[in-house]
Amino acid sequence: MSEVARKSEGENQTRKRRPRGRPKGLRISVRQSEQITAICTRLGLPDTLLTFRDVAAALSQRAGFTVSLGTVHRYAKGEYPKRPELRALFRLPKIAHVPACAECGGVHLRRSCPNKAKATRKPRRRATLRTERLLTWAVLTLMSGVNR
Numbered sequence: 001m002s003e004v005a006r007k008s009e010g011e012n013q014t015r016k017r018r019p020r021g022r023p024k025g026l027r028i029s030v031r032q033s034e035q036i037t038a039i040c041t042r043l044g045l046p047d048t049l050l051t052f053r054d055v056a057a058a059l060s061q062r063a064g065f066t067v068s069l070g071t072v073h074r075y076a077k078g079e080y081p082k083r084p085e086l087r088a089l090f091r092l093p094k095i096a097h098v099p100a101c102a103e104c105g106g107v108h109l110r111r112s113c114p115n116k117a118k119a120t121r122k123p124r125r126r127a128t129l130r131t132e133r134l135l136t137w138a139v140l141t142l143m144s145g146v147n148r
């Protein structure tokens with residue numbers, strides 16, 4: 001082995017020994033994630049909670065039944081629970097059964113479907129009648145002018 005090769009090998013070893021990144025076992029900053037901060041402010045939970053597990057435990061304690069970690073995760077993603085007791089716990093509005101529209105499948109507050117009403121609107125009759133009258137009048141006056 002040449003001297004140059006040995007030298008480069010030695011450099012590689014020192015490079016490997018040099019610590020990289022944040023030192024292990026040392027937390028430089030402990031901060032809530034934005035998602036957890038949002039949940040805590042929305043549900044009135046203490047700011048000391050740092051993980052989804054802590055949030056689930058705090059909610060379970062508040063509710064009196066177990067709130068799963070998955071439920072909290074889904075809530076954070078915007079996938080809200082459907083069970084009424086969970087919805088009350090997460091301060092979500094109640095879900096009601098409402099008949100869907102037979103025409104379009106949507107939910108309307110009025111009985112008639114607004115989407116169907118737009119599609120089957122009849123053209124105005126008044127306008128056509130007015131133009132017909134105007135045309136006959138014009139033709140008649142022209143004819144009478146020619147006859148004179």
Ligand SMILES: [Zn+2]
Nearest residue numbers: 101103104113
């Ligand atoms: Zn409809």
